[in-house]
Amino acid sequence: xxxxxxxxxxxxxxxxxxxxxxxxxxxxxxxxxxxxxxxxxxxxxxxxx
Numbered sequence: 504x505x506x507x508x509x510x511x512x513x514x515x516x517x518x519x520x521x522x523x524x525x526x527x528x529x530x531x532x533x534x535x536x537x538x539x540x541x542x543x544x545x546x547x548x549x550x551x552x
Contacts (some may be wrong), residue, residue: 529546537543 507543523552528549530549532545532547533542534545
């Protein structure tokens with residue numbers, strides 16, 4: 504299995520963009536209130552039918 508690394512930086516008005524190639528094949532959950540308000544991004548693989 505491979506691994507992926509990502510770095511997020513805060514852009515204008517606190518926005519960040521993550522592209523489809525990173526999230527294709529994953530369920531993605533953005534939780535802005537987790538970790539004391541710092542937020543988290545969680546990924547889960549999609550099971551094949």
